[in-house]
Amino acid sequence: MISQEQDIFFLDEQPSPQHLENQKTVKILTVDDDSNFQRSTAFALSTLKVLDCKIELAQAFSYAEACQVLTKENDFAIALIDVVMETEDAGLRLVRAIREVLGNEKIRIILLTGQPGMAPIFDVMRNYDINDYWTKSELSADRLQTILTTNLRSYQQISSIANAKRGLQLIAESSGALYTSRNIKELSGKMLRQLSQLLNLPHGGIVCVKSTGELTEQGISHQIIAASGEFEPYFGYALQQLEQQHIRAQLELCLSRRQSRIENDFTCLFFPDELAGADYSVYLATGRPLDITETELIRVFSMNICGGLHSVSLMSQLDKIAFEDPLVKIPNLNVLIRTLEGVLAEDIREKFNLLIIDIDKFSDFNRVFGSPQGNEMLKHVASCLREHFDACVLVARLKDDKFAVLGPKTLVTADIISRLFIQPYQQGKSKITVNISTVTLPLELADGTAVDAITQVNMALKTAKKLGIRQHVTYQQANDDNVAYHFELLQALQHSITCNDIHIALQPQVCIKTGEVVGVEALARWTLPNGQNVPPLDFIPIAEATGLITQLGEQLFVQSCQALCALNEAGYTNLCMGVNLSAMQFEQENIVDILKQHIADANMPPGQIEVEVTESIAMQNFETIRKQLNDLRSIDIRVAIDDFGTGFSSLAYLSKLTFDRIKIDKSFIDNVTSDDGAAAIVDSIILLGQRFHMNVIAEGVETKEQAKWLSDRGCHDAQGYFYAKPMPLPELLTWLKNYQKTPL
Structure with missing residues (x-):
């Protein structure tokens, strides 16, 4: 448990010219078939700054042209749209297209009209999702600046909320995978991947643990325990062997000052031993300054990581006994239950699948070739699953020839997993093909506890296995009559397909x-x-x-x-x-x-x-x-x-x-x-x-x-x-x- 009095310390950051430059541009789209009005609007905006942002203007002269522009570019902050263009309601139809077809909820829409009677303001404001409505004659330079300022501020707030929501959701979804890491090195690798995903950055970072005080020829040697991107070759090296002197200096400074640093093109995080079990420093190549939302997300993520580091530090040995399968060296049923309980307790269950895998005819294989060969097949299956999935997916062995995969629905599907075992693998002098059957449980259909959910899937797996090999079934809640009907329908379907x-x-x-x-x-x-x-x-x-x-x-x-x-x-x-x-x-x-x-x-x-x-x-x-x-x-x-x-x-x-x-x-x-x-x-x-x-x-x-x-x-x-x-x-x-x- 992390005390609320403890915290991760960050050095104060100063705004830089580069930071200001990155924040200076805002994209605005004007849609109007009146070329004179377009020219006057462009002239008015050419020297205008809104919230210290320079305006990047795009123009469209019809409904169709605007649709094409918005299809290619979805990062416009504001759209100024004329009501009457090629048709009397072209502007209104464009509003519907933006909101309902494109699904763009963030862009602020300002409707303009030179003919107020064509689209009465109260009807339009009631029936269309717009943010402002003005007649063209009202648009003085001062009023235009006020309108753009108000709507840009609204757009920025909505964008910040969306980014924060996405980041918090990512942190919540990754927590289970982080807390089930078997050792410090595995957790550190996950940490780099999750940080890169959180900030929308390519992988490129280093995790370094402070030396226990042993002296080497280079002095006190801190150890690089994880590295990604261009730094990957330095995994396992001493920090002193890192060729990039600037990065080495920042990691050493972070460890010596015991403070995190967020700069224009990199972030260096510090995790103290009282929270993490040892002093750790993480260097992440951002290539740009972080905004306020990203900085706060980093703070939340850092506290989450501290808990993971501390837990791994204390429990690594016990985990080998209680939570690791001794044969295939992946998590066991205990880990699955613990992680599944965490997912079921959150509001994110509808985003996850639990998939159980059973090797077809495994007992026959064991009987013919012997247990040693059977164990090699189990190791091959475990290796294929673990190498394919990244840190946000849990792969576990339940017992015998049953495995489980728990993770986001986009990643954990029967199609993806079955493709891993299409090609035979070399075992001794023989080529062996692994046939598997699966049952997928969307977690919104899970009843009761984690143990109850696993039982649900196991029962469905037994039913599927009666149908033959390579059966892939998605669990569905149904009464007994429906289960019998679908079972009979499946048998009839197999027969009908066989008979064409x-x-x-x-x-x-x-x-x-x-x-x-x-x-x-x-x-x-x-x-x-x-x-x-x-x-x-x-x-x-x-x-x-x-x-x-x-x-x-x-x-x-x-x-x-x-x-x-x-x-x-x-x-x-x-x-x-x-x-x-x-x-x-x-x-x-x-x-x-x-x-x-x-x-x-x-x-x-x-x-x-x-x-x-x-x-x-x-x-x-x-x-x-x-x-x-x-x-x-x-x-x-x-x-x-x-x-x-x-x-x-x-x-x-x-x-x-x-x-x-x-x-x-x-x-x-x-x-x-x-x-x-x-x-x-x-x-x-x-x-x-x-x-x-x-x-x-x-x-x-x-x-x-x-x-x-x-x-x-x-x-x-x-x-x-x-x-x-x-x-x-x-x-x-x-x-x-x-x-x-x-x-x-």
Whole structure:
């Protein structure tokens, strides 16, 4: 326990010219189609300083141009937006786009109008998330300065709060990993990584522990017990061996004065022995001054670290006995329980996954090859897990061939872990493949204590193991009837996929203006032997959780190619076939070659295939997906982004992804003629597609009013029950034969 009277001492810091220079620029965007007003505004701002900040001005002359600028740059502090531009409500639609589509809550929006009657102030302030509203005639130089000062101060306060919240959350999430470190060196390495993440800096630091007083040829030798970035080669060296004399001097000064120092381009932290068990000094290369919020976060983090250092110093030997698995040298069940209890006690449980791993057929392997070989397999599994995950993830061995991984949901998934064991490893003269099954428990579903949560997962693991090897299941709260239903459904799904009994239905896609059929989308349909139709929302998640989605997705792609061949032979050679691919299919390194082979087997041109990837999948593993999409387009396969607008990163990543078509999600189309919010979003997406020269198609069009609304705004294509339902290939051929196109 750390006494409240004790503290980490910091030397007073003085503002420097460099610090002031780094704080001098603020970005402001003006959006107005009146070039004269833009010039006068730019002139007024050219000599203006706000809160001692120099203004960096960007200008846009239309709604669409402003959307493009804001998509590329999200760090504007203030936006001055005219209400009436290319349309009477262009400015108001831009406000909606900024807040609802871009999700930018920090930027301060000042609405301007030269025609006050077009947008009454009380209605606008009530219905739109803006911060100020003025007529242009009121904007004198003094008033402009006052408005910008007030809104910039507000922006800075909101930014500081957001940074502080992020930092405190990071500190809270990292505490468990820090306190479960096995020794000083491990904790020190975690300390450097967490500090770098906290300050958004590249790794580059040194942790040094004060000498116990032993004399060497260089004098009293302090020891470097952790190093990262450019300093990594000095890990384990004496401080006197560090070549950078300035850094060595700062660490020695920090230890001798027993005070922390925060300077313009580095931070040197001191941890006293009364709090940490020994005197420690940490050098972090910041490359810039820290702001007030970062300095306070450092203080909080420092106190947290002190507790960790002290605990590790006192408990390192006991931990080896009580908390370390003697065979594989990683934390054991006791550590998992202790850490899990800490996470469950905080308000952060919804951000964490607990994943239990079981080695398939391990007892058979032991029986055939003997316990020594089995122990080597356990060590290999432990090593793969520990080397892959960093300090914010806990890896533990529970017992026998069971392991646990506890950490943030973005890092701890069955897909990530299963990929670690795809390749065989060398054991003696043999190559051994490790097959694993997993159960993932999102901690918001955990009931009771940490022990209760582990029991929940173990029970689910036993059920999953009955289904065979390589089972990957996500735990779901359900009553006994639901558990039985999902178990039976999984067995039936495995059988149906083996027998290729899941088929496609084809839904036409129509050009809204001409009424011409331009393509079809292949949708999975499953009918049980008793005639019951199983909705895709029921069986697709099971296929994804168990890994069956890869085999199913490939079967559906082959069926789609065969259907397209039949359509071509029937004379419908201008149609494009849309096929959905899952996240697991995109994670296959050879997915492009697999699809290319199926297309070649069907003897059809790749240009008639359109691969659809949902926005959420594209954002999960952005760089991998981007490469796969580029490779697909290189062989003339088209690419569409499905369910566009339902995620958080659409516009920010739009210019970086390579695709041909945007599919607007049905949830927006449902209310497009009655909900201004949905209409504004759809309108923005259509304009965005036009700006990037992409085809835009709306899903779920069910009424003529919706089709007319979309047509008036330039949406190219549509699909939905207004045109046709999904249907089997023979029914589609009949429908196409009798179809009469009706232009809008």
